[in-house]
Amino acid sequence: MRPLEVWLYGAGLVLSFVAIVSLTRSIVVTIAKRKIVEERKAVQQEVQKKNEELVKQSALVESEYFVEREAREKLGLGREGESVVLLSPSATEPGIAAPVPEAVQETKSNFRLWWELFF
DSSP states (O other): OOOOHHHHHHHHHHHHHHHHHHHHHHHHHHHOOOHHHHHHHHHHHHHHHHHHHHHHHHHHSSSSHHHHHHHHHHOOOOOOOOOOOOOHHHHHSSOOOOOOOOOOOOOEEEEEEEHHHHO
């Protein structure tokens, strides 16, 4: 082989090696990016489901039914013309009578109250 042919053969090998390395690198990068895209799609689906749940919850909270129920249960309010009845937990238990308050309470001196508090 002549020197020119050897030089061309060597240059062809180097170019082939560079092309193979470049192609392999781009394939690896493409695979890594596909994994990232799949992960992001999974996260997007989770966020979308959570968003749908929050939209449903928001619609429920803004409904008249929810507002009225919360006003009745937590604030003890009622509609105009209704009377609100609050039952103590002991009065709702079957078979247990509510304690009857005594008509006359014993009055204790201030000194006696402090004494009982600390001793």
